[in-house]
Amino acid sequence: MGRVTRTLRLHGVDRSFGDRQVLRNVSFDVAAGRMTGFVGANGAGKTTTMRIILGVLAPDAGEVSWGGTKLTRQDRRRFGYMPEERGLYPKMTTREQVSYLGRLHGLDAVAARRATDTLLDRVGLGERGDDLLETLSLGNQQRAQIAAALVHDPEVLVLDEPFSGLDPLAVDTVVSVLRERASAGTPVLFSSHQLDVVERLCDDLVIIGDGVIRAAGSRQQLRDSYTVPRYELVVETDAGWVRDHPGVTVVELDGARVVFDLPAGTDEQPVLQAALARGPVRAFRPVSPSLTEIFREVTQ
Amino acid sequence: MNVTQATRLVAEREIRVKLRDRTFLFGTLFFLLIAAAGTILPPLFAGGPSTVAVTESAAGPLRAAGLEVRVVADDRAAEQAVHDDDVDAAVVSGPAVLAMDEAPDDVVRALSTQPTVRLLDPDAVDPVVAFLVPFVFAFVFFLTSQTFGVQIAQSVIEEKQTRIVEILVAAVPVRALLAGKVVAGAILAFGQIALIAVVAVLGLQFGDSGGLLTLLAPAIGWFVPFFVVGFVLLAAMWAAAGSLANRQEDIAAVSTPVQLAVMLPFFAVIFLNDNATAMRVLSYLPFSSPTAMPLRLFTGDAAGWEPIVSLVILLLAAGAFLLAGARVYEGSLLRTNGRTSLRTAWRERETIG
Numbered sequence: 001m002g003r004v005t006r007t008l009r010l011h012g013v014d015r016s017f018g019d020r021q022v023l024r025n026v027s028f029d030v031a032a033g034r035m036t037g038f039v040g041a042n043g044a045g046k047t048t049t050m051r052i053i054l055g056v057l058a059p060d061a062g063e064v065s066w067g068g069t070k071l072t073r074q075d076r077r078r079f080g081y082m083p084e085e086r087g088l089y090p091k092m093t094t095r096e097q098v099s100y101l102g103r104l105h106g107l108d109a110v111a112a113r114r115a116t117d118t119l120l121d122r123v124g125l126g127e128r129g130d131d132l133l134e135t136l137s138l139g140n141q142q143r144a145q146i147a148a149a150l151v152h153d154p155e156v157l158v159l160d161e162p163f164s165g166l167d168p169l170a171v172d173t174v175v176s177v178l179r180e181r182a183s184a185g186t187p188v189l190f191s192s193h194q195l196d197v198v199e200r201l202c203d204d205l206v207i208i209g210d211g212v213i214r215a216a217g218s219r220q221q222l223r224d225s226y227t228v229p230r231y232e233l234v235v236e237t238d239a240g241w242v243r244d245h246p247g248v249t250v251v252e253l254d255g256a257r258v259v260f261d262l263p264a265g266t267d268e269q270p271v272l273q274a275a276l277a278r279g280p281v282r283a284f285r286p287v288s289p290s291l292t293e294i295f296r297e298v299t300q
Numbered sequence: 301m302n303v304t305q306a307t308r309l310v311a312e313r314e315i316r317v318k319l320r321d322r323t324f325l326f327g328t329l330f331f332l333l334i335a336a337a338g339t340i341l342p343p344l345f346a347g348g349p350s351t352v353a354v355t356e357s358a359a360g361p362l363r364a365a366g367l368e369v370r371v372v373a374d375d376r377a378a379e380q381a382v383h384d385d386d387v388d389a390a391v392v393s394g395p396a397v398l399a400m401d402e403a404p405d406d407v408v409r410a411l412s413t414q415p416t417v418r419l420l421d422p423d424a425v426d427p428v429v430a431f432l433v434p435f436v437f438a439f440v441f442f443l444t445s446q447t448f449g450v451q452i453a454q455s456v457i458e459e460k461q462t463r464i465v466e467i468l469v470a471a472v473p474v475r476a477l478l479a480g481k482v483v484a485g486a487i488l489a490f491g492q493i494a495l496i497a498v499v500a501v502l503g504l505q506f507g508d509s510g511g512l513l514t515l516l517a518p519a520i521g522w523f524v525p526f527f528v529v530g531f532v533l534l535a536a537m538w539a540a541a542g543s544l545a546n547r548q549e550d551i552a553a554v555s556t557p558v559q560l561a562v563m564l565p566f567f568a569v570i571f572l573n574d575n576a577t578a579m580r581v582l583s584y585l586p587f588s589s590p591t592a593m594p595l596r597l598f599t600g601d602a603a604g605w606e607p608i609v610s611l612v613i614l615l616l617a618a619g620a621f622l623l624a625g626a627r628v629y630e631g632s633l634l635r636t637n638g639r640t641s642l643r644t645a646w647r648e649r650e651t652i653g
Contacts, residue, residue: 054470056634073473081470087462091317103309104471148467 005067006032008053008156008187012062015048021211022048026062028206028216030156030187035178037202038191039295045211046191047084050160053189054081066156077105080154084161084191086145090134094125094144097133098151105152112151119147123173139170146174150181157181159190163197175201199291209299219291226294229262234283235275245271259287303479306472310480311487314455318488327447328492335496339503350388350404353381358391365410433516433598434573438591440493441527442566445534448489449558452481452535453542453551456629461547465633474630482535482622489531519598522607523590526614530590533618534562536625543632544640561587569595576601584610586617 008030015023023045030036040046051057053064055076064071089097095116102112120129123143128136133144142165149159157178163171182188182203192198198205205222207215215222230251233239239258243250247266252259262268268286275281289297318324351368355378359369370387372378378390382398389404391397397407459465459477468477497520541555565588572578573595582592583602593610596602631645 051466054466056466056469077471079470081467083463083466085463085466087464089317089458089464090462100309100313101467101471104306104468 009065013059014061023211030189033185034203035182035188036204037198038206040208044208078155080149080157082149082159093130095129098147101148102151115151157188195291214298230287232259232287236280303476306476307479311484314484335500353378353387353390434595438569441591444489448485449538452485452538456542478629485535519594523594526590529614529618533621536622540625540628543629
């Protein structure tokens with residue numbers, strides 16, 4: 001399959017639990033070779049969406065397609081999934097259960113063993129592979145969980161909060177493993193409530209709020225479309241005068257530093273000239289909104 | 301990979317984990333020891349033929365009876381030998397048999413003439429055996445289905461509790477998970493019983509009680525298929541019960557109906573086994589037929605066609621319970637918030653592809 005056809009697509013997915021509708025017409029793409037961040041508040045519908053992708057829950061309406069055709073169980077067997085609530089068999093060794101999960105996903109015994117060995121080394125568990133899972137630290141159990149999701153070299157990766165509970169070192173390991181998969185052409189969908197991590201990692205972004213997709217697209221696209229012209233100015237003395245400059249809305253004022261918005265289409269240079277007329281200017285630059293700000297704006 | 305292959309993988313894992321479980325291994329070892337002890341020890345304690353002190357003139361019939369004869373000079377020496385515990389008994393003139401505290405049956409038999417015995421109903425079973433065999437059959441089925449049933453439920457709950465079930469369900473059909481557990485449980489249960497049976501048979505041979513074996517053979521022959529099908533029926537119930545719980549602590553609460561389905565037939569067969577009408581009914585009811593029908597065969601009360609009809613009924617019931625169990629299992633496996641009611645599980649399963 002080429003890149004174009006290796007797209008996971010959700011189209012018009014609805015889902016209710018009893019009277020409560022948790023997903024409403026959810027549609028978005030997870031493109032080949034890209035890391036797609038999936039963000040939303042608790043209870044916004046991230047986990048339900050992922051469970052529907054994996055076939056653990058059924059949609060009430062709409063469908064999930066892979067490469068242009070409706071997902072089948074055979075397709076899903078080649079997906080890699082890390083559920084939000086973690087867990088493996090406590091009384092089995094890591095090596096044994098990762099290899100078992102590999103076999104359930106269709107690998108033969110030899111291939112499963114080989115993939116397990118490679119992967120455990122890759123996530124830094126090579127030494128502990130023959131210990132019972134319950135004897136590992138939580139961080140190491142989490143690494144084992146990542147290995148379990150990747151053992152069958154999945155065609156699509158769906159990871160629910162893969163970074164929660166990881167120490168910074170483990171985050172780096174996991175990030176590099178995921179990047180590796182993405183650059184090999186695997187679509188990667190991961191959810192997170194740590195917006196800074198998502199900001200650092202994702203190529204594409206899907207924002208969900210109350211079961212509705214609020215925004216979806218590449219990170220840059222989202223930035224551009226949610227940017228009001230905003231600037232930061234640092235002068236030598238007090239910057240309070242900026243408040244009185246025509247058209248300016250001050251967002252933040254802290255002594256010599258000020259952040260302000262201008263109405264769309266307004267030229268920012270007159271503000272700089274006014275500042276220079278009053279004395280030295282240390283900094284003047286446009287400010288991109290952070291993911292947190294975009295998130296706040298679209299989910300309000 | 302199809303359902304059969306997935307089932308095999310699941311069953312393999314269950315068996316592998318169980319074979320490393322110390323409780324299971326020691327339990328099996330314990331049963332083996334009991335089986336060996338129960339069959340080998342009684343004949344050993346019974347001892348060999350008695351030694352008997354006697355004067356040469358009276359030794360002939362005792363030798364002929366295969367007793368261990370010690371020739372002594374006179375009756376006084378014979379009596380002394382008994383007092384000294386050198387021999388079990390002595391035969392003195394009279395003839396009279398001397399012994400310390402227990403009449404030596406074999407010596408007495410050697411000296412008496414016995415009437416010819418003609419059995420008019422040669423199938424009639426020794427009353428002791430007739431009491432023991434039903435008990436053993438019912439007990440083996442009860443204990444095994446209980447032990448391995450609980451283990452199936454625990455394994456289901458473990459997967460729910462650790463949440464690995466979500467990964468499993470995404471990878472293989474839910475039915476394969478259920479089937480794998482039932483198959484593994486049946487193989488382990490049956491393997492354990494077969495091992496115990498082999499030890500018991502060897503013990504009986506060793507203890508020279510082979511006659512009982514010939515008597516039991518047809519009943520055991522029928523017990524096997526009844527046991528397997530009956531076990532599958534109960535295993536399906538245990539798995540479904542396990543899937544309703546969310547923590548190991550809940551297992552007692554969700555498995556009460558299953559416990560009753562095991563316990564009531566057990567006591568019914570134990571207490572009603574000399575009531576022919578009750579046993580006839582019990583031998584057709586799916587939960588009690590695995591023990592009641594082989595019993596009626598053992599006592600010779602059942603006609604040749606009866607076990608076949610009863611087995612077909614049991615098979616149909618097991619099939620129905622497997623289907624129902626699978627539906628409950630599918631409906632509750634992913635409900636990881638608290639206990640699921642049977643009604644919810646039955647009505648609201650996910651139709652996942």
